[in-house]
Amino acid sequence: MGAMSVGGAHPEVRELNLILDLCLRIGEVLLSSGAGAADVVASMQAVAHHLGITRPEVDVTFTQLSMSYSYDPEQMPLTLVRRVTHRDIDYEDLTVVNQLVLDVVADRVDVTEARSRMATVVSTPHAAPRWVVTVANGAMCGAVAVFLGGGPIVAAIAFLAAAAIDRVQLLLSRLRLPGFYVQVAGGGVATLFAVAAAASGLKVDPSLVVTANIVMLLAGIGFMGALQDALTGFYVTATARMMEALLATAGIIAGVSGGLALAGLLGQEIGHLEPGRTGWEEMPVLALGAAACAAAFAVAVYAPWRVVAPIAAIALVAACLDRVIANFGLARPWGAGAAALAIGLVAYAVAGRVKVPPLVIVVPAIVPLLPGLAIYRGLSLLTQGTEASTAAGLLAMMTAASVAIALASGVILGEWVAQPLKREARRLETRLAGPRLVGPFKASLRGRRKTRDEQTGP
Template identity: 55%
Template sequence: MTIMDGSRTLHRTLDLCLRLGEVLLSSGAGAADVTATMRAVSRALGVRQVQVDITFTALAMSVQHGPDEPPVVQLRSVTQRDIDYEDLTRTDQLVRDIVAGRVDLEEARSALARIVSSGHARPRWAATAGWGLMCGGVALQLGAGIEVVAVAILAAVCIDRLQLRMTRRRLPVFYQQIAGGVVATVLAGVCARLAEPWQEVNTSLIVTANIVMLLAGIGFMGALQDGLSGFYVTGSARVAEAMLATAGIIAGVSGGFTLCQVVGLQIPHLTLPRFDLVGVSAAVVGGGIAGAAFAFACYAPMRILVPIWALSATAVLATVGMEEAGFGRPWAVGLAAFLIGLFAYTLGRRFRVPPLVVVVSAIVPLLPGLTIYRGLFLLTEDGGGDVAQGLFAMVTAASVALALAAGVILGEYVAQPVMREARRVEARLAGPRLVGVTRVRRRRRHPEHHHQDRGEAGPGAPAEKH
């Protein structure tokens, strides 16, 4: 191989690693996972001792073969993409094939190009239907009747289509969250007015279900994972993004409350779900539907939907049981999230999907939509509201979000022991692996190659002249 050919191969290898990292990072993978995956791929393709630098919006990769040689550096910006767990799963499998030696450099580049250019596996209207079904599941989980479930589905469909149009016009996510909160609140007020002559409908559950829908795409877990694994810059950026998106939800829902009061629409007081046998059964079934529907809306492979349904339902049942036993809401959801993290790794390996797909989907029914709604309702209620109780509810919602992320990551730490094989890939094991390989099998090499890698003369090689 000539020097020019070697340089060309090096540049193409770094470019492949950067493109793989872009797909993983934009899909919500932690910076530690992305760093370890890029190093594993470069090592498998013969490029060693690489340096990887990751921020929230950029990737950098460099290699220097000797102290007297100039380093080769490549950069790549990370563009925001729709959540597509089908692409993430296929990319994760491609990484495993590269590390196992089943795919060479050119085949890997072609395969990745097909993955990122092939579009979604399902039509866009199917994703919209998935979002609607997810909100219907959350409403059922909270004890809503068939009328409220139907309206929650309709509101989710309207919000998704509205946000899609706003995305095409390149409006920031903050304004999309505000629009979603306003639509959910106003539609709930209209439904309450239309149903007023016949019966009082708990339309507040419509707003709650759609708050969960808006919360589902926020990367709380990735932000905490980056912070715990030492990627403070990326973690801080993700925290800022999550807080800004949540602030958009709060602004939209509170603005919707104010608009309803101005035009004379009244949203009934929130009725908390029952914890009898019927209520718990509905909560378990609805929670399972919400988790599986979210995965479907994010284009997760069909083979993982039933396991996600079962894990989500189990997490809801565990949460209800621990709350009834006297645990506070943050502790209950934190322990349930720990169970999710514990089983997500096994399910991911069994059904050939990254554990991230299972984890993010299964925690959807545990998101603090009900607590956020209660806090906003108390703060904006006629007569000044109960400010102290409202602020306490908002602090509780933040605690629940933190408990969810911390519980899931702790479960992954327990599920994935510190593997000796992973240390051969990474300079250090920076955290639990939600995406990418955790074990690398060394391929046997010819003794001559082994000597050459160590800078020694192999059998039959000429001796070095002194």
């Protein structure tokens, strides 16, 4: 309504409308690319404040952004709404838009140029061809198969299965099939590869083949984003993201079950399948596998190439720390929380050097620690319907929830501790909008248009 009512309004109102629209476009790309709701709100408010709009009302939900500003108490406020539909994690666009936000706040671009650059971001294809993502997903699953205890044959099968899953899911996504069915297809393809490997007579564990590919299917699910939103007070968005994650996990379960049923109809049985079973014990294999998994995931989500090696190093250290704490007999959440805290502390410093948002480093580095397999195992047991399986499923789900909360809270605490340690910390501490993983850490009005209060005077 606000956008429609300014057709014949004062030029200043038209400018305010352009600023609000720019902020909404920035928020849309950040939210759809994987940023948390708190980071989206803070980035939008930083841009608006620097361009002269003080105290705008910003509302973020899972599928919609709205921004409102009352420029005159006697007039209807300007209110713009934008829907968010794209859901793929894309750290290339996230990095570019984050840099645009920093440029706006630093007075390097004006509103017109910023809008032009935003149009370029959403219309320009990625620098890396799409087959690179397919190869990266295959490499991630191969690395997971290795640190789960599988040999070279299991790793090779997991690589081929992951590549096939990626291409099938890409095709279904282009057909605009809902995400649940896309995950069903992924689980089915993973199971069929395991069945084919068992039927071929190769000495492989089909459970490890399925498990390695389940990690890939679960890695892109927004568990971390959901928990970050919950910890920062955006409960509606957090609930929606968690429901999406659980529905996607249920799709994997349905896909695995469907693949086993199809194999039975074809006369191929692989015995007792335990997707989620692991067999790693050796620290070097675990550490190298975690590093390779994190690096491959970073490539798969279009993270800048300059940050892939640091992500691998951080993931290696975090996996070792998690394992060392576990060897002392402490519960898994303690090791996961300590590793996440280390990731949060280091990611903030590294992100400044490689010029990316900390989120681009945090999420790939934490992927090897995510409790996706525990969530899958818990839901699988719950679907069996027996009293024993229900109890075991609830225990697995509670363990997974505690690990996920430990990871999210550890990362956020690490970022919160690291931010005030930067230069000019005392000036910035009062401007911090909570633990930030995307966006600027301060807002200013340097050299930009004056606020309406300054223009009207006392």
